[in-house]
Amino acid sequence: MKKTQVKTASKASTRNxxxxxxxxxxxxxxxxxxxxxxxxVMASLVTHLHAFAKEVQLTEExxxxxIDFLTKTGQTCSASRxxxxxxxxxxxxxxxxxxMNHPSQGQETEQTVLGPFHRESTPIFPLGADIAQGIxxxxxxxxxxxxxxxxxxxxxxxxDIWHADPQGxxxxxxxALGGAMQLxxxxxxxxxxxxxxxxxxxxxxxxxxDGPVGSLLKASKRHPxxxxxxxxxxxxxxxxxxxxxxxxxxxxxxxxxxxxxxRDALIIPFKAHRSKLGPDGRILDRSHYRIxxxxxxxxxxxxxxxxxxxxx
Amino acid sequence: MKKTQVKTASKASTRNxxxxxxxxxxxxxxxxxxxxxxxxVMASLVTHLHAFAKEVQLTEExxxxxIDFLTKTGQTCSASRxxxxxxxxxxxxxxxxxxMNHPSQGQETEQTVLGPFHRESTPIFPLGADIAQGIxxxxxxxxxxxxxxxxxxxxxxxxDIWHADPQGxxxxxxxALGGAMQLxxxxxxxxxxxxxxxxxxxxxxxxxxDGPVGSLLKASKRHPxxxxxxxxxxxxxxxxxxxxxxxxxxxxxxxxxxxxxxRDALIIPFKAHRSKLGPDGRILDRSHYRIxxxxxxxxxxxxxxxxxxxxx
Numbered sequence: 001m002k003k004t005q006v007k008t009a010s011k012a013s014t015r016n017x018x019x020x021x022x023x024x025x026x027x028x029x030x031x032x033x034x035x036x037x038x039x040x041v042m043a044s045l046v047t048h049l050h051a052f053a054k055e056v057q058l059t060e061e062x063x064x065x066x067i068d069f070l071t072k073t074g075q076t077c078s079a080s081r082x083x084x085x086x087x088x089x090x091x092x093x094x095x096x097x098x099x100m101n102h103p104s105q106g107q108e109t110e111q112t113v114l115g116p117f118h119r120e121s122t123p124i125f126p127l128g129a130d131i132a133q134g135i136x137x138x139x140x141x142x143x144x145x146x147x148x149x150x151x152x153x154x155x156x157x158x159x160d161i162w163h164a165d166p167q168g169x170x171x172x173x174x175x176a177l178g179g180a181m182q183l184x185x186x187x188x189x190x191x192x193x194x195x196x197x198x199x200x201x202x203x204x205x206x207x208x209x210d211g212p213v214g215s216l217l218k219a220s221k222r223h224p225x226x227x228x229x230x231x232x233x234x235x236x237x238x239x240x241x242x243x244x245x246x247x248x249x250x251x252x253x254x255x256x257x258x259x260x261x262x263r264d265a266l267i268i269p270f271k272a273h274r275s276k277l278g279p280d281g282r283i284l285d286r287s288h289y290r291i292x293x294x295x296x297x298x299x300x301x302x303x304x305x306x307x308x309x310x311x312x
Numbered sequence: 313m314k315k316t317q318v319k320t321a322s323k324a325s326t327r328n329x330x331x332x333x334x335x336x337x338x339x340x341x342x343x344x345x346x347x348x349x350x351x352x353v354m355a356s357l358v359t360h361l362h363a364f365a366k367e368v369q370l371t372e373e374x375x376x377x378x379i380d381f382l383t384k385t386g387q388t389c390s391a392s393r394x395x396x397x398x399x400x401x402x403x404x405x406x407x408x409x410x411x412m413n414h415p416s417q418g419q420e421t422e423q424t425v426l427g428p429f430h431r432e433s434t435p436i437f438p439l440g441a442d443i444a445q446g447i448x449x450x451x452x453x454x455x456x457x458x459x460x461x462x463x464x465x466x467x468x469x470x471x472d473i474w475h476a477d478p479q480g481x482x483x484x485x486x487x488a489l490g491g492a493m494q495l496x497x498x499x500x501x502x503x504x505x506x507x508x509x510x511x512x513x514x515x516x517x518x519x520x521x522d523g524p525v526g527s528l529l530k531a532s533k534r535h536p537x538x539x540x541x542x543x544x545x546x547x548x549x550x551x552x553x554x555x556x557x558x559x560x561x562x563x564x565x566x567x568x569x570x571x572x573x574x575r576d577a578l579i580i581p582f583k584a585h586r587s588k589l590g591p592d593g594r595i596l597d598r599s600h601y602r603i604x605x606x607x608x609x610x611x612x613x614x615x616x617x618x619x620x621x622x623x624x
Contacts (some may be wrong), residue, residue, distance in 0.1 A: 008433070010583065013577055014567055014568060014569065014572065014574070014576075015424060015566075015567065015574045015575065016416075016575050016576055017404070017407055017411065017572055018411060018416075019411050019412050020451045022404045022407050022408045022411070023404065023408075025404065026403060026404035026572065028533055029532070029568075030533070030534065032532075032533035032534075033529075033531060033532050033533050034533070038531060038532075040368060041368045041370075041374065042532065044364050044367045044368045045364055045368075046403055046404065047364075047368075048360040048361070048363055048364040049360070049403065050405065050408055052356050052357055052359075052360040053405060053408055053409060053412070054408070054412065055360075056352060056353045056356045056357075057412060057413070058409055059409075059413060060354075060409060060410075060413050062353065063400070063405075063406075064410045067396045067400065069388060070382065070385070070396050071386050071389045071394070071396050072386070073382070073386055074382060074383050074384070074385055074386010074387050074389065074396075075386050075387060075389065077383045077386065077387065082379070082383070082513055084379045084382050084383050084386075085379055087523060088375070088379065090330070091338060091358055091361065092334045092337065092338035092358065092362065093361060093362065093365060093375075094375075095334050096331050096334045096335075096365055096366070097365060097370055097371075097375045098363055098372075099329065099330060099331050099334070100331050100365070100366065100369060100370070101371060101372050104328075104330075141587055184542065219345060219347075219350060220341070220342040220344075220345050220350075220354065221342070221344035221345050221346070222341055222342065222344075227406060245493050254327075255326055255327065256326060257326065258385075260326065260329055260337060260338065262326070262327045262328075263327065263328050264327055264328055264617060275423055293451040311569060
């Protein structure tokens with residue numbers, strides 16, 4: 001008898017839902033889901049989504065605008081563009097998730113956002129190769145080391161490097177390339193954890209502004225610029241994957257990165273060298289720049305399996 | 313001097329953002345926007361988005377899943393399908409927004425969700441027309457009145473009616489129709505605020521389950537069913553637009569509508585009549601059903617202009 005009463009009460013609560021009752025009703029409806037994690041994530045999501053709508057007393061016009069904005073954001077995505085990652089980046093969500101999952105600690109290199117321009121299956125090049133592949137620009141010598149948190153070198157670490165061209169565009173943003181890769185390459189560290197290659201100097205550039213996220217930045221009166229940077233994704237057996245950038249010291253956007261990714265420890269000088277002789281003996285037809293960074297990898301935290309899975 | 317210090321402090325706060333600092337930095341970045349409403353909506357949105365991610369300690373794997381889910385949701389949308397509205401409906405957001413903007417009061421007919429299947433430019437039919445347009449089913453006589461909150465009839469009100477077929481599909485879900493309309497029509501009330509037409513009896517049906525929202529319902533172990541209903545959108549000069557349904561009394565899903573739209577006052581009997589003679593004198597080849605509803609329109613609230621705009 002008691003059971004029936006409870007059932008009736010629960011059923012009744014899914015009719016005539018007031019703004020204050022609807023949140024609990026939606027959460028209640030998901031309680032048969034198998035995964036406790038799924039249930040708690042969804043309950044928190046629904047709670048905050050509804051709390052937001054109530055807090056601002058969202059109008060139907062604004063709701064319709066949001067539906068349209070999200071639809072356009074999805075439809076702007078393609079094989080070479082990820083507008084939802086850009087939205088997450090510009091709303092600071094990506095930095096938040098990165099920092100929660102890879103909190104800064106000690107000597108270990110800080111992580112920052114992946115961004116939407118990483119490509120799988122970038123080819124491996126021999127150390128010293130030039131990844132500019134004919135693009136004109138100021139020659140840049142990139143070198144670094146990969147070691148553990150105590151500075152012990154890691155041999156054969158996989159160092160994936162990518163960056164924009166002097167016009168601020170990545171290869172995937174140029175349809176004329178037909179999918180060919182430019183300004184990206186993978187290198188394996190040598191026995192002493194070292195790597196080096198040639199490329200050209202990147203510059204500060206705007207995130208894509210011709211889509212919904214561009215409109216949002218414009219409405220927010222925010223500039224779309226990122227300070228000049230080179231992306232690194234470093235993998236080594238027994239260590240957490242490291243996703244980070246190095247930023248150019250002195251860039252005018254270093255304090256207002258459109259995606260909130262700058263960390264002091266990742267800012268380095270892009271040093272101009274007047275000499276036409278590279279540090280590896282290469283003869284250039286002009287002066288060049290050099291950057292160097294010593295990366296320190298982190299051991300996985302308590303739950304290695306999950307940590308590993310989560311970082312993929 | 314003081315001003316410079318403030319500026320420096322503010323600039324510094326956009327580097328090295330911790331999970332606790334990033335929210336304020338993102339909100340700060342939008343403070344030059346022109347519209348105060350835009351700023352407060354975005355500040356609340358960013359605050360709740362970040363609070364959600366922190367509350368559940370969102371992993372990078374879950375973040376990537378969410379990006380992919382939202383992308384697919386946008387890409388499932390087409391001229392005849394709106395998956396983001398479906399997501400809003402199934403997460404209870406649509407009902408929340410509807411109830412906030414049209415709170416239940418007195419004799420006025422309650423609003424409920426618009427749903428994704430309304431079409432603009434539905435043709436006007438003469439009173440008594442049959443909108444089934446050849447689709448087979450149990451004949452349904454639909455009648456009603458439109459009046460103000462005190463019961464004074466409203467002549468020439470625009471009554472837009474639409475519903476699903478006996479298989480649970482709307483015309484827009486049938487590519488074979490090539491855009492032709494079925495089971496929808498607009499009627500104008502007569503001098504005494506009355507309207508009537510013929511159609512066929514709808515049934516309970518599942519919301520579309522072959523897209524991302526279907527996967528979410530499945531993961532939530534929720535059924536996708538809506539109780540049988542007929543949609544109404546009623547417009548009359550000097551009144552708020554009324555968007556609502558009437559639901560079939562006794563439908564097995566009346567207490568578990570997948571989109572949380574049921575209101576007691578909108579549940580009516582779909583009465584079976586053995587006679588082959590319709591209430592308007594029409595001779596049928598079988599028995600029929602009848603529904604009747606008296607709609608009461610609401611006067612616009614304090615801000616007629618905004619109210620009107622918001623409901624568009």
